Amino acid sequence: MPAPTRSVDESFLALPLSALAEAALTRAVDLGCEHADLRVERIRTQTVRLRDARPESLSDAEDLGLAVRVVHEGTWGFAAGVVLTAAEAVRLAEEAVAVARVSAALSTDRVELAPEPVHPDARYVSDYDVDPFDVPDADKTALLADMSERVLAADGVEHVQASCMQVKEQKFYADTAGSRIVQQRVRVHPDLEALTVDRATGAFDSMRTLLPPAGRGWEYLTGTGWDWDAELAEIPELLREKTKAPSVDPGRYDLVVDPTNLWLTIHESVGHATELDRALGYEAAYAGTSFATPDQLGTLRYGSPVMQVTGDRTAPHGLSTVGWDDEGVQAQEWDVVRDGVLVGYQLDRNMARLRGLPRSNGCAFADSSAHVPVQRMANVSLRADPDGPSTEEVIAGVDRGIYVVGDKSWSIDMQRYNFQFTGQRFYRIEGGRLAGQVRDVAYQATTTDFWGSLRRVGGPGTYRLGGAFNCGKAQPGQTAPVSHGCPVAVFEQVSVLNTVQEGGR
Amino acid sequence: MTARRAQDVVEQVLAASTADAQITYVVEGSEANLRWAGNSLTTNGAMRSRRVAVISFVDGGAGMAVGSVARSGFPDVAELVAASEHAARTAGPAEDAVPLIGPDGGAPAATGDWDADAAETSIDVFADFAPALGQAFGEARDRGRLLFGFAEHRMETVYLGSSTGLRLRHDQPTGRVELNGKSADFGTSVWAGTGTRDFRDVSVPDLAAEVDRRYGWSQRTVELPAGRYETVLPPSAVSDLMIYLYWTMEARDADEGRNVFARTGGGTRTGERLAALPLTLRSDPAEPGLECAPFQVVGGSSSAASVFDNGMATPAVNWLEDGVLANLVRPRAWALKTTAPATAAVDNLVLEHPGATASLDDMLAATDRGLLLTTLWYIREVDPQTLLLTGLTRDGVYLVEGGEVTGAVNNFRFNESPVDLLGRVVEAGRTERTLPREWNDWFTRAAMPPLRVPDFNMSSVSPAS
Numbered sequence: 001m002p003a004p005t006r007s008v009d010e011s012f013l014a015l016p017l018s019a020l021a022e023a024a025l026t027r028a029v030d031l032g033c034e035h036a037d038l039r040v041e042r043i044r045t046q047t048v049r050l051r052d053a054r055p056e057s058l059s060d061a062e063d064l065g066l067a068v069r070v071v072h073e074g075t076w077g078f079a080a081g082v083v084l085t086a087a088e089a090v091r092l093a094e095e096a097v098a099v100a101r102v103s104a105a106l107s108t109d110r111v112e113l114a115p116e117p118v119h120p121d122a123r124y125v126s127d128y129d130v131d132p133f134d135v136p137d138a139d140k141t142a143l144l145a146d147m148s149e150r151v152l153a154a155d156g157v158e159h160v161q162a163s164c165m166q167v168k169e170q171k172f173y174a175d176t177a178g179s180r181i182v183q184q185r186v187r188v189h190p191d192l193e194a195l196t197v198d199r200a201t202g203a204f205d206s207m208r209t210l211l212p213p214a215g216r217g218w219e220y221l222t223g224t225g226w227d228w229d230a231e232l233a234e235i236p237e238l239l240r241e242k243t244k245a246p247s248v249d250p251g252r253y254d255l256v257v258d259p260t261n262l263w264l265t266i267h268e269s270v271g272h273a274t275e276l277d278r279a280l281g282y283e284a285a286y287a288g289t290s291f292a293t294p295d296q297l298g299t300l301r302y303g304s305p306v307m308q309v310t311g312d313r314t315a316p317h318g319l320s321t322v323g324w325d326d327e328g329v330q331a332q333e334w335d336v337v338r339d340g341v342l343v344g345y346q347l348d349r350n351m352a353r354l355r356g357l358p359r360s361n362g363c364a365f366a367d368s369s370a371h372v373p374v375q376r377m378a379n380v381s382l383r384a385d386p387d388g389p390s391t392e393e394v395i396a397g398v399d400r401g402i403y404v405v406g407d408k409s410w411s412i413d414m415q416r417y418n419f420q421f422t423g424q425r426f427y428r429i430e431g432g433r434l435a436g437q438v439r440d441v442a443y444q445a446t447t448t449d450f451w452g453s454l455r456r457v458g459g460p461g462t463y464r465l466g467g468a469f470n471c472g473k474a475q476p477g478q479t480a481p482v483s484h485g486c487p488v489a490v491f492e493q494v495s496v497l498n499t500v501q502e503g504g505r
Numbered sequence: 506m507t508a509r510r511a512q513d514v515v516e517q518v519l520a521a522s523t524a525d526a527q528i529t530y531v532v533e534g535s536e537a538n539l540r541w542a543g544n545s546l547t548t549n550g551a552m553r554s555r556r557v558a559v560i561s562f563v564d565g566g567a568g569m570a571v572g573s574v575a576r577s578g579f580p581d582v583a584e585l586v587a588a589s590e591h592a593a594r595t596a597g598p599a600e601d602a603v604p605l606i607g608p609d610g611g612a613p614a615a616t617g618d619w620d621a622d623a624a625e626t627s628i629d630v631f632a633d634f635a636p637a638l639g640q641a642f643g644e645a646r647d648r649g650r651l652l653f654g655f656a657e658h659r660m661e662t663v664y665l666g667s668s669t670g671l672r673l674r675h676d677q678p679t680g681r682v683e684l685n686g687k688s689a690d691f692g693t694s695v696w697a698g699t700g701t702r703d704f705r706d707v708s709v710p711d712l713a714a715e716v717d718r719r720y721g722w723s724q725r726t727v728e729l730p731a732g733r734y735e736t737v738l739p740p741s742a743v744s745d746l747m748i749y750l751y752w753t754m755e756a757r758d759a760d761e762g763r764n765v766f767a768r769t770g771g772g773t774r775t776g777e778r779l780a781a782l783p784l785t786l787r788s789d790p791a792e793p794g795l796e797c798a799p800f801q802v803v804g805g806s807s808s809a810a811s812v813f814d815n816g817m818a819t820p821a822v823n824w825l826e827d828g829v830l831a832n833l834v835r836p837r838a839w840a841l842k843t844t845a846p847a848t849a850a851v852d853n854l855v856l857e858h859p860g861a862t863a864s865l866d867d868m869l870a871a872t873d874r875g876l877l878l879t880t881l882w883y884i885r886e887v888d889p890q891t892l893l894l895t896g897l898t899r900d901g902v903y904l905v906e907g908g909e910v911t912g913a914v915n916n917f918r919f920n921e922s923p924v925d926l927l928g929r930v931v932e933a934g935r936t937e938r939t940l941p942r943e944w945n946d947w948f949t950r951a952a953m954p955p956l957r958v959p960d961f962n963m964s965s966v967s968p969a970s
Contacts (some may be wrong), residue, residue: 058596082553082579106642159761197762199762200770204890278682282542284687288882371552411884414882417967418968442887472946474548474692503891503893503920
């Protein structure tokens with residue numbers, strides 16, 4: 001991989017980062033803190049929305065602030081503000097200690113952090129070519145309008161929604177051990193959906209692009225990493241075919257799940273289930289817990305022996321990819337499921353210490369300076385079979401099944417057992433061949449049954465990165481961007497529902 | 506030099522405008538929170554924020570165009586105004602353009618004191634709550650049980666000014682507490698929660714007593730299969746379904762035939778009976794205990810709101826009247842286009858059955874055999890055509906037999922449409938303030954009755970506890 005050509009913006013480096021760090025960390029040490037860290041974050045977000053090729057909204061926001069987190073007599077304290085002066089940094093250090101004191105009466109577990117080498121002068125810039133905030137707004141709107149018009153011009157397409165969200169995230173991290181880290185990441189999420197309405201029957205339906213959000217710049221919209229033209233050209237016909245497709249007969253089918261759908265199933269049923277904070281109960285009242293408890297590490301049969309899952313914060317263009325996490329831990333890659341058995345969790349420094357591990361694997365993340373870092377998801381990905389088949393070869397091996405493409409509706413329970421997913425489109429498979437679309441499909445399963453039925457994974461040629469900007473967790477709520485790579489995969493005899501029948505019609 | 510007081514920032518930004526019109530608002534925020542797990546604190550925080558938003562309106566000849574820019578903290582006023590105006594000058598004409606609201610038409614008659622300082626909260630809001638919680642931890646520990654949960658208090662003051670002369674201010678306190686009890690093996694899980702404006706009305710012993718009552722119900726466990734069951738939904742579960750329905754009530758989408766409120770053949774379902782009972786679903790910014798902003802603050806247009814409607818009064822509105830769909834959310838521009846009333850969304854929601862007196866306990870006493878839910882979770886849209894939603898039951902499904910709770914049942918995945926459900930409700934109890942479980946990150950001001958549904962669709966069993 002070539003070295004990134006970009007550098008951190010001068011306007012961020014020009015902020016009084018070192019002075020804020022010295023002020024806050026010195027005060028925290030004076031107040032007796034065992035550990036203190038300071039983050040300064042500037043997050044620029046722009047969302048362009050078009051409705052039927054006409055501008056609906058273009059909003060541009062920047063969030064700049066600082067936060068001090070301390071461990072004081074074994075208890076966490078956290079305070080955040082928006083005034084970037086040394087005096088405010090000192091005040092936040094004092095307030096964080098005050099919060100720790102209020103909290104001490106409620107704390108029984110003593111906070112200790114797993115050690116991390118000091119990174120005194122670290123820099124990271126994500127891999128992108130064109131900073132989306134260097135592109136004129138009018139060019140962005142014009143590009144999305146052109147895409148919308150092309151789809152809108154087709155017979156049967158009544159409405160088109162198009163949007164693109166762009167984020168530039170800049171962080172400075174400093175701690176009392178001496179780490180000083182500056183990072184800049186860019187990500188974009190373009191999206192287009194076509195809608196058809198049948199006034200006579202009142203029926204309506206939609207088809208959305210499969211292009212995933214990615215850690216890329218504006219070049220992603222102009223040909224790098226995705227063939228937009230080809231995808232937009234086929235949307236109207238795919239939608240027309242969907243509206244005329246027969247409603248699915250509910251029952252059990254072999255599912256061939258495309259990576260454009262499978263990434264989300266991995267996210268929900270493997271990604272969240274292998275977050276150690278959930279498994280330990282920290283999220284029990286909100287996001288939930290996990291069936292994959294630490295006492296089963298090394299023994300839990302998660303799926304069939306074909307299942308190989310890794311966690312990483314290093315994948316090129318991954319949305320969770322960083323240089324260092326929000327506790328100053330260097331990005332790593334590790335095994336989560338090996339030969340179908342649970343072998344690893346996602347960690348932060350406190351939990352790594354609790355588990356007696358020598359080091360965190362670097363999964364702490366805060367979505368802004370206003371929020372405390374919590375353990376958030378790495379890029380959790382299903383490995384392709386190095387000698388595995390193409391999608392056509394996979395389908396050829398299925399006698400009676402359904403090919404699932406694109407994500408849509410998703411829901412999973414608080415212990416990550418029972419899930420239900422729909423998709424953008426579904427094809428019947430008969431005798432190893434696609435036999436047209438079917439509609440109203442949802443697939444429902446229990447996580448370990450589903451992964452236990454994994455019969456075959458595709459080769460590297462089928463591997464794709466999917467992802468989302470808006471993974472939710474923690475109270476107060478925080479969102480995190482994350483990607484999941486996977487090949488096409490076959491699952492045997494999965495329960496398929498008819499969503500119209502589920503609605504009682 | 507940027508002013509420190511929010512009101513002065515609004516005046517500076519308005520004075521710097523060279524656009525045809527401008528809306529500016531500053532939101533001053535403060536918040537404090539405590540989070541706990543396994544009878545011990547896990548995270549906490551005290552945060553302050555400030556957001557300055559500038560919306561410039563420029564008519565380049567083809568129609569009014571909009572530039573909306575927001576920055577946190579204390580941005581440079583000249584740069585901020587320039588960025589907003591540049592965005593407006595390079596944007597195409599807005600589809601939702603209408604004249605801005607002024608003091609003489611469309612704005613609320615009276616709002617908070619413009620000149621007063623912003624309201625604030627701090628970690629001290631928990632001065633009584635934290636020790637009481639510590640005591641509850643001790644009691645739980647003594648019984649071999651675990652407590653999890655979250656308490657948060659936020660205060661936001663918005664100052665909204667416009668080039669048409671509006672100066673509107675609103676203080677919004679928002680608080681919530683969730684208390685989740687679990688057995689040591691996590692096999693039993695129970696929940697109690699409440700919304701609050703100031704934490705003075707929050708009683709940890711009352712919440713702990715509700716948690717204890719539900720432990721009592723969980724001593725006997727019963728395995729039940731998927732199927733359709735007579736089900737009593739408590740106010741929290743009702744609120745999460747009704748909030749989703751409310752969020753879908755967009756007139757434009759209905760007019761365009763693309764949501765559940767579209768009428769076959771064109772138009773909306775306004776005037777159609779949706780509920781079998783004479784239920785009222787309504788919002789009111791002055792609702793006691795659920796008070797919220799009496800005017801609109803909009804950063805970006807959508808089918809639910811328009812930046813041109815900033816400052817527009819949001820009076821009390823009935824969404825359902827006597828079980829009949831009465832109103833949909835409709836920005837002014839779309840109202841003009843469709844000759845229908847402009848109606849703004851309000852940040853609270855009340856469902857009522859006029860004259861109902863039955864409490865949840867009364868409804869259980871009148872249940873021969875059925876299920877009682879606690880909360881709903883992970884609610885997602887499966888089919889927009891019918892507004893079919895899926896989700897899970899959470900933290901307590903109880904079997905009711907002969908008027909009494911006789912045990913705790915496994916959890917289920919449900920597939921249900923709140924619109925369809927309204928048509929099948931056979932009994933509604935008396936309305937009370939409740940905390941939505943699924944949506945309380947975004948929506949805490951709700952009052953709902955318990956509802957009885959004869960055939961709630963439990964699609965499959967969830968092994969989760």
